[in-house]
Amino acid sequence: MVDSSLVPPTAPATAPTSTATAASSRVGATPPVGVDGPVRPRASTALRPVPLDALRLDPAGLLGGWQRRNAAATLPHCIEQLDRSGALDNLRQSGDRERPHEGMWFSDSDVYKTLEAAAWQLVSQPDAPELVSFVEATSRLLASVQDGDGYLNSYFQQGQPERRWQDMRDGHELYCAGHLIQAAVAAGRAGVGDALVPVAVRVADMLVDRFGAAGIDAVCGHPEIETALVELFRFTGRRAYLDLAARFVDLRGNGLLGPGRFGSAYYLDHVPVRQATEFTGHAVRQVYLLAGVVDVATETGDASLLAAAERLWESAFGSKTYLTGAHGSRHRDEAVGDPYELPPDRAYAETCAAIGSFQWNWRMLLATGAVRYADEMERVLYNAIGGSTALDGRHFFYANPLHLRTDHNATEDAPSQRLPWYDCACCPPNLARLMASLQGYLATADDTGTQLHLYAAGTLHTPHATVRVVTEYPWHDRVDLTVESHSSRPWTLALRVPGWCAGATVRVDGADIQQRATDGYLRLNRDWRGTTRLTLTLPMPVQVLAAHPRVDAVRGCVALRRGPLVYCLEQADLPSGVVLEDVAIDPTGPVDTVVHGTTAPVPVTLQAHAVAHRGDDRDLYHDYPGTPVEPTPLRLTAVPYFLWGNRTPGPMRVWLPTVIEPTPRKEHQ
């Protein structure tokens, strides 16, 4: 049964509105009809996202290329793997108590994330029959296996129904329901898979009955349902979903889950979020929870909740974030560690946590307009997220270390190469859904004008203008923009100046203008009538970076960054016989930028003065400072971190020891 109330109500006047006919018209020569992408706040926010079809990425650009690769390789690969892994069969044979469930007990979520990816992809690529048929068939499948009361979870339907909702801590039932809802919202916004929204609404209504204010007090061990319910509220306008999300946020932190194997903090159930001061626990759960917290805070106007998210953001980005933007330094419980505990070699840095951080920061950006959130989106996108997918789009890292050691034989769950799939396959379809909707996270627009946060070649339609962006960013520092305004009144084009960038300049129709950034944005307010050509230059000299001295794991090391891209040293670029860990860089010397061109396998490499020591025959411990080892000069070539492991598997490191030799020890007195 399709409920007529599911047609989204009118959205605030400041942004375009989804319609049920969204899929019938796409971006191109004509302006967008306004298909909402992920995160479309109903309440007033500092920034308003543009519709998903308002921006078309140019596949010649880096982000557009990633999106094209996602459509051509990752998404079809995920669909294939759903069959191969048994995840789809689990649903197809749901209720068959004789058939054992295959894979993880939350394998349904792999299906849902892939569905979500396909729905988003169909916004920019409606002529993809295989995607349409996947979405339609899977939606019908889900409708057909949903129980009468709305329950839908192949693991508990195949298994013992009496076990439903008995293991809120580890059962992942609400987590799976959340991803189902997210998929349905995507399908609903994209206007595909008509069967899916009703399925999700039945699930959500069941949850409201069971867990709402009149129901039982419970939360899910793995956050996800919170943000999903808010998105469903946004799509349907039904307040009950928002209320339930808010209730889940408020119930958390009161020990409802019990300590479990890893303690309450692992589940973020150790302290209510409003009182929390430390970003901690299972990294993915922490960032997913915070995305939901910001969603709830945004829609309810709850300032104290937003303040909690800001406080935890400061904990996260002040002392618990890798240079690549990744989170999570512990393998044992996939968790964030103590402040400044950021070992490069043992970085867990799970891909899903990076995706969750991107989504959390996007919500913070919309809520507050503060540039620091866009800075973190850029950092994590170009490094931690970018590096998790192989160039072929069909191999993935689950953990994203910043140092793969020589003789890495104790591989545990951090393999030396990207793998085609994982037993716990959360990351690949998560990448697919992010990349398929990537254009939804780059720009915002409202009555006052248009704001560009992340730069990518493509064309953006806003109520004020069409903005064509031509750039080889992040390889080159120049972003050319052609603004065709169709507004008769002045408006403001805000161009983000990345936190790493000093000396940004902008030329308008060939003339330098003196414009200083305010709060991280160059804000150009003018009468834009007609066509205006701008050139934004974001100088990107190589930065030699050091870490806070409390980051013990990288003491005496530097890292190279150019623009948003963190670089790394790979064994593949070292002379034969030189062990990666024996190389030291001269941090005081020049670092050259070598441009190979955007069609080269590595468009820009960096070269620095370095030396190689032969250290293998030394004792493990020795008197300080020890006998100096004659160094061999070396020209070090560094490549972007996100490209590592694409030539040959092998050792890699982001943080490079410096050549500085310790001072000889004075004799005792």
Next chain:
Amino acid sequence: MVDSSLVPPTAPATAPTSTATAASSRVGATPPVGVDGPVRPRASTALRPVPLDALRLDPAGLLGGWQRRNAAATLPHCIEQLDRSGALDNLRQSGDRERPHEGMWFSDSDVYKTLEAAAWQLVSQPDAPELVSFVEATSRLLASVQDGDGYLNSYFQQGQPERRWQDMRDGHELYCAGHLIQAAVAAGRAGVGDALVPVAVRVADMLVDRFGAAGIDAVCGHPEIETALVELFRFTGRRAYLDLAARFVDLRGNGLLGPGRFGSAYYLDHVPVRQATEFTGHAVRQVYLLAGVVDVATETGDASLLAAAERLWESAFGSKTYLTGAHGSRHRDEAVGDPYELPPDRAYAETCAAIGSFQWNWRMLLATGAVRYADEMERVLYNAIGGSTALDGRHFFYANPLHLRTDHNATEDAPSQRLPWYDCACCPPNLARLMASLQGYLATADDTGTQLHLYAAGTLHTPHATVRVVTEYPWHDRVDLTVESHSSRPWTLALRVPGWCAGATVRVDGADIQQRATDGYLRLNRDWRGTTRLTLTLPMPVQVLAAHPRVDAVRGCVALRRGPLVYCLEQADLPSGVVLEDVAIDPTGPVDTVVHGTTAPVPVTLQAHAVAHRGDDRDLYHDYPGTPVEPTPLRLTAVPYFLWGNRTPGPMRVWLPTVIEPTPRKEHQ
């Protein structure tokens, strides 16, 4: 049924022999009767252990004090905890299928290790009625619950008997059997708990039937049975036990266990030990296996097996050992990491692995006579093992990190304080059995003379002499020895010169003698008739140590060591408001030794020049080298690592950052 063949056969003539009446006579004014301690090779070995009753430690000395504390506190505490944890009840109600098994499925091993500890303790303290009654009652209990076929394991007896031997990988049945056998051998040698040896023999005979050459090919996921069977062979003379141990060693590494959750290497089943080149996998399992490997190699004269153990020793101590002698850098699988992966804060460094390393090195020392094994015994004993027990003898570390970070809230399974017990309680009773038999690991003796490996105040009886040792080692560098020889022929007294020591000297009856160490021992060959007084001086200036440059985690740091004792900096010794991680030491300055006396809480502290930086408000990452922060001079006080956490729980670190400032970066050209 007591088998008369259980009376140990005659041992080689070079060492005293156990007898069934051993418990009736003890060390004191009269010479020992010769109660074998742990590890009593039948085959010829480079060194021969002295009987357990041949050495009595002086409780005023550090090691004797630890042993007294063990008897007074740790051992009674373990016995109490066996009741409190349900481990004894598991056995008492073995076979009751209605009662759920409490605690870990291998909780029987806690009982066995405590039994073993009590048996060893009764050798030096026969007048301990509560120990006698614990041993007697528990032995009778075990005899009463053993199945007719010899099977004895409360978990599988309470549970489904059909599950026996079905999970060789994770069931720990042979592991538990091994500890039962070790306890029985201890009881048999000590002459207590008469019921225990027959129980163990029935178990072992069942294992020979089931897993011997005529039985099935299998190994246990957790090594322990190997060394236990060799010890039972040594005690009973029954070759079948040695053959089965050798068979288990040879079957291992062929993938019989399957990969399990953590992969074959975790179980040391990834490669046959004879072909293994890397010390790896679960740290406790690796060292336990290697103890068994050396036992088998020793008794079978298998040179290739001993060579494998030596190769793995070089891997372990060349690139995978903490400065404290501990092993295991990974929490997730309690495992050894990659070469040079030795993070101080995330050191797992499990207590049981340290104990296992001590036992492995003792076997290597006996087999080869090479001093490096005694050096490692000393290092791990005084640091990793010593630090695992609180001063009260009733609180323990399971993990022994070398850095407890400020704001250590993400405690996981590495709490900031020693705990009275653990759900997985392997470590406390393991400490108890080691400490109760500690005097068995310090000296050796044979036809040629007596060898002292670890120095401790006490009295040693050997076939040649009575040697009284008076020393405050390791606090002071002087070891006084009084040798009362009762041999009419010249013999050699060999005194180990620790690897950390340069310039050791020895005086004989007040006269300096020119004696150089050969192969790490001062070997004094003379006619010792009458009484000779020696003074051995082992100079122990403070050593400022650095690590191999590939140990990334401690780059730019030094550690302080004096004699065998590694020192650390505790928050308790810092001025209020100074954060541990902000302190840097001047590694070129003098480090003073401050002697407080052996009755002081910390007998010797070290003082060094240091500074404190205020680093908390800096960005997590910044341009190199960054703005210098004005340092505040500080007098740093360091305490022995083994004493940390006894005053107040709080941050601690062994590796101290040095004050050396990076060079400012040259401008780009």
